[in-house]
Amino acid sequence: MRDKKGTRTRAVAVDALTRRFGDSVSLDTIYCSSPYLDLNIQDQGLVRELVDGVLRNRGKIDFYISSLSNRRLSRIDEVVLWILRVSLYEMESLRIPHYASVHTAVSLCKSVGKTSARGFVNAVLREFQRRPPELPEGNSSKALAIRYSHPRWLVNRYLNRWGFQTTIELLDRNNRLPEPTLWVNPSRIEIPEFRKRLVADGFEVEVVEVVPNCTRVTGRGVTGHALYRDGYCFFMDISSQLVASLVDMTGKRVVGDFCAAPGGKSFLLASQLDADALLVSSDVSRRRLGFMKRRAAQYRIKGVNLVQADLVKGSPFGCSFDFVLVDVPCSGLGTIRSNPDIRWIIRESDLRQYQQRQLEILTSGFVALKRGRCLVYSTCSTEPEENEQVVEEFLGLQKQAELVKGFFRTFPGNEAGDGFFAAQVRRV
């Protein structure tokens, strides 16, 4: 019975990884559907542990597989490869007896229709059990890419930009768990009251001073607490909260958030605006706007006006805005801790493609501004193509644009949050 259950949980993890990489389905979507939702809470937790663990260790695990088998990775069946990766992660990192992991992996081959791979999987895992390969030493990008499980092109970029010491700190940091923070909706509850109620229920609550209404809550099951379930707060990375709070909203009458879904920054902006101000939250994706609408209702955020528009095609708005936020689509390479799949999804060549779109969206945001007003351009990327280079190219093209203050970055460094970039640009 236990054996069958163990095989099923691993099968769901392997299915999630296969769909993420084979069919480009997001992990959020996978975790909102069968077969994941058919598992009990404990097994769902194990699936996430296995999936995230494999993603954070994939470079190292692939090195093990290459060392232990005489087949090239590209010649191993995709599903069989994920079975091996999940099992090796389990054997190296979880407190599960090795023989049980090997046994489950072999059963799994059969249950997913890969019976002929049983001998191969068994041989690789038993060899790992007997003689785990030594990881390469030294400071070369190849060795770092394997030891810290990052694509080599990204390691090379870090090394070229920040040097060895900062690079290994970043690589190490990218493999740690994120430090989740909550945004507390001030129109529903004041922070002291929020804190008091959670502390009374056994949670530890740290108020994060650098940004308004931000807290760090420690304790099991905060998502089950009434204050969370009833929409008094939601998880939002501290750097993302910082970006939405960069500019004081006092006195701004018409405000735009032009890449708004799923809504986090719009909701923060809405909470800072004067009662009679207008907030226009726009996005190209109807689906994501629909989700944002449901979230706004859940959190009882008032005054969010949703408009569907493709800003790559230009701005459908007149130049009537006192402030605009353009939180553009990007590679997400600043969020590797929170999204461990990203490093294996993004290719270096994608950065230029993002850049072109980012420049167009920035232009659409800019032409919607009144003269003398500012916009904030932001990304959750660490890479210059999507950050400084977009803004510099834009400033070179737009004679009416000037940079206000320097660039804002939350990376590299010791900040708790993701790697964000922002620039304030004024229309003169």
Ligand SMILES: C[S@@+](CC[C@H](N)C(=O)[O-])C[C@H]1O[C@@H](n2cnc3c(N)ncnc32)[C@H](O)[C@@H]1O
């Ligand atoms: C980084 S996300 C925005 C996150 C959001 N600001 C928040 O805090 O929740 C980027 C958004 O840009 C939207 N987007 C992508 N291409 C777009 C386009 N051409 N025009 C408008 N929005 C676009 C995506 O649908 C996505 O919702």
